[in-house]
Amino acid sequence: MNKTLIINIAFVVLILGTLISIARPSAESSPVLPEAQSGVLIVEDSNDYDFGAISMAAGEVTRAFKIKNTGTEAVTVNRIYTSCMCTRATLVQGDSRFGPFGMPGHGAITGIYRAVAPDEEVAVEVTFDPAAHGPAGVGLIERLVTIENAAGRPIELHFSATVTP
Numbered sequence: 001m002n003k004t005l006i007i008n009i010a011f012v013v014l015i016l017g018t019l020i021s022i023a024r025p026s027a028e029s030s031p032v033l034p035e036a037q038s039g040v041l042i043v044e045d046s047n048d049y050d051f052g053a054i055s056m057a058a059g060e061v062t063r064a065f066k067i068k069n070t071g072t073e074a075v076t077v078n079r080i081y082t083s084c085m086c087t088r089a090t091l092v093q094g095d096s097r098f099g100p101f102g103m104p105g106h107g108a109i110t111g112i113y114r115a116v117a118p119d120e121e122v123a124v125e126v127t128f129d130p131a132a133h134g135p136a137g138v139g140l141i142e143r144l145v146t147i148e149n150a151a152g153r154p155i156e157l158h159f160s161a162t163v164t165p
Contacts, residue, residue: 039075039151041116044068051161056131056138064092064123065157067116067147074115076150080124081109083144086132089157092123100127130163138163 044066051061069075080089080101090099091112098112116122126145130137140162147155 039069039071039073039116039118041067041075041077041147041149041151041155042070043155043157044121047155047157049157049159051128051159053162053164054128054130055164057165059131060127060129061161062125062127063159064125065145066121066123067155068121069116069118071151072118074117077112077114077116077122078148078150079109079111080145080147082126082146084132086129086137086141087143087145088127089145090125090127092125093120124157126157126159128159128161130161135165138165 047065049063049065051063054061077091080091080099082089082101082103085103085106088100088102090097090101091114092098093114093116098114101109101112114122124145124147128141128143130141140160142158142160145157145159147157149155
């Protein structure tokens with residue numbers, strides 16, 4: 001590689017990192033809600049999923065991550081957001097759907113503020129559009145969905161795929 005290309009790549013990485021850190025919601029922008037001391041949200045199977053090889057031509061793929069409150073008190077899901085515009089996330093609670101939610105800085109990331117009762121199971125449906133980045137978007141991708149909740153640390157759902165034309 002020539003020196004100019006390396007400098008250009010480093011500059012793009014620096015700019016993207018700065019934009020992501022600016023766009024990422026801060027704790028200060030979230031309303032303060034009472035914390036459920038005995039509520040615990042867990043991802044039931046795994047918070048990692050690999051779609052494997054997927055084709056841009058075949059369209060969007062979706063995975064539902066099941067999340068359960070294993071505690072003795074309700075836990076409030078405050079917000080959900082994604083790491084990329086190519087990804088959307090929707091909270092499914094019973095017959096109700098909330099979302100879809102996307103990447104901060106690309107539309108409003110509004111609060112959900114949905115209580116999850118003890119022993120209740122909800123799902124977060126994650127939809128990835130392999131064609132969102134156009135022809136340059138082929139190869140291995142890794143994305144993240146963050147679920148902020150009143151029980152403490154956010155839950156992070158990770159997925160990957162190998163995008164083909």
